[in-house]
Amino acid sequence: MTVLKGMTWSHPRGYDPMAACSAIWKDKTGVTVEWDKRSLQDFESFPVEELAKAYDLIVIDHPHVGQITAENCLTPLDVPGRETEREALAKGSVGKSYPSYNWQGRQWAFPIDAASPVQAYRPDALARPLERWGEVLDLARQGKVLQSLRPPHSLMVFFTLAANLGHPCAVTGPGDLIDQATGERVFGMMRELFSLLDPACLSMDPIAVSEKMAEENSPYVCAPLIYGYVSYATDGFRQHRLAFSDMPMTGNAGLLGSALGGTGIAVSAFSKAKDAAVDFAYWVASGDVQRDPYAAAGGQPGHAEAWEDGTVNAATHGFYRDTRKTLEGAWVRPRHDGYMGFQQAASDRINLALQSGDTDTRLVSDLNELFRGSFR
Numbered sequence: 544m545t546v547l548k549g550m551t552w553s554h555p556r557g558y559d560p561m562a563a564c565s566a567i568w569k570d571k572t573g574v575t576v577e578w579d580k581r582s583l584q585d586f587e588s589f590p591v592e593e594l595a596k597a598y599d600l601i602v603i604d605h606p607h608v609g610q611i612t613a614e615n616c617l618t619p620l621d622v623p624g625r626e627t628e629r630e631a632l633a634k635g636s637v638g639k640s641y642p643s644y645n646w647q648g649r650q651w652a653f654p655i656d657a658a659s660p661v662q663a664y665r666p667d668a669l670a671r672p673l674e675r676w677g678e679v680l681d682l683a684r685q686g687k688v689l690q691s692l693r694p695p696h697s698l699m700v701f702f703t704l705a706a707n708l709g710h711p712c713a714v715t716g717p718g719d720l721i722d723q724a725t726g727e728r729v730f731g732m733m734r735e736l737f738s739l740l741d742p743a744c745l746s747m748d749p750i751a752v753s754e755k756m757a758e759e760n761s762p763y764v765c766a767p768l769i770y771g772y773v774s775y776a777t778d779g780f781r782q783h784r785l786a787f788s789d790m791p792m793t794g795n796a797g798l799l800g801s802a803l804g805g806t807g808i809a810v811s812a813f814s815k816a817k818d819a820a821v822d823f824a825y826w827v828a829s830g831d832v833q834r835d836p837y838a839a840a841g842g843q844p845g846h847a848e849a850w851e852d853g854t855v856n857a858a859t860h861g862f863y864r865d866t867r868k869t870l871e872g873a874w875v876r877p878r879h880d881g882y883m884g885f886q887q888a889a890s891d892r893i894n895l896a897l898q899s900g901d902t903d904t905r906l907v908s909d910l911n912e913l914f915r916g917s918f919r
Contacts, residue, residue, distance in 0.1 A: 549600035560842030605643035652807030653828035654845030659801035672788035683739035694890030706800020716918035726907030757781035885917035
């Protein structure tokens with residue numbers, strides 16, 4: 544009997560759908576898939592090569608693909624004879640989720656989860672979602688706003704604001720990340736918001752923010768740019784339900800520029816059962832599975848069939864329908880070998896500047912130097 548080992552991330556959204564779908568797969572094929580899980584922080588930073596040596600299937604995020612290619616630790620999924628299946632997966636991409644895992648002409652993962660910074664709010668305490676950045680600041684002055692700024696999320700806010708202003712950061716090198724004037728404007732916006740927030744936001748990821756907002760008697764009613772977590776949109780998950788909507792806009796470019804996140808399913812190059820692992824990856828990423836058992840088990844699908852499904856939206860109070868425009872306009876981060884180190888260093892540098900009162904000029908100069916260095 545074939546037994547595959549998989550690694551995902553430790554949250555009901557990350558683990559539960561993989562476990563549920565694997566049970567169905569075992570009934571269909573006799574192949575067992577056993578899942579381990581790691582913290583969100585590890586998920587965003589742990590070396591994929593180490594995981595690939597221990598697991599057959601790995602849930603990854605797309606900025607790893609340049610590093611993965613250099614380390615030769617994953618198996619490309621664009622195998623001959625399955626072109627029709629891949630065309631269906633590409634057609635079902637939410638925004639740029641599917642192409643975000645394509646690097647140097649090969650497909651290294653299939654999207655199984657789609658996300659980007661959107662707006663979370665308490666529908667029992669806020670009459671409607673905020674539409675403009677000025678409204679965010681007004682609400683923050685009342686002490687009612689949280690924002691995840693734990694690395695790498697501070698950098699994701701920087702990316703999102705820059706792109707929504709119509710000046711997205713560079714994704715290729717070896718030049719600067721952003722022009723000095725735009726970078727200073729973006730960081731100035733971040734600094735102004737941070738001055739109105741609880742400093743604890745610097746240590747909060749989207750899960751921590753969502754948990755705090757969902758508490759009984761929480762004073763916080765809005766998180767303006769937070770990776771959406773569908774679990775919190777369902778009845779009974781926490782004491783209070785959160786609603787999700789498109790992000791508040793800063794410029795006149797519309798709902799463009801939210802920093803694409805989500806996850807993809809990848810197969811280890813070291814697996815001794817590659818064909819079985821590839822079969823599972825194709826199956827779990829497919830529209831039928833994503834729309835039905837994956838979503839029903841609390842997953843946040845990466846396939847458009849689920850995002851457009853009436854039953855899936857009804858169960859989540861319109862989570863997918865109400866954030867879809869933001870996802871369709873999302874911006875794909877840099878993915879070169881060297882980016883992951885930059886992501887951590889740049890996030891740390893932003894947070895240091897928020898706390899220390901560094902000048903906007905110095906912060907942007909340092910970010911540009913870090914970005915150029917990531918290509919060396």
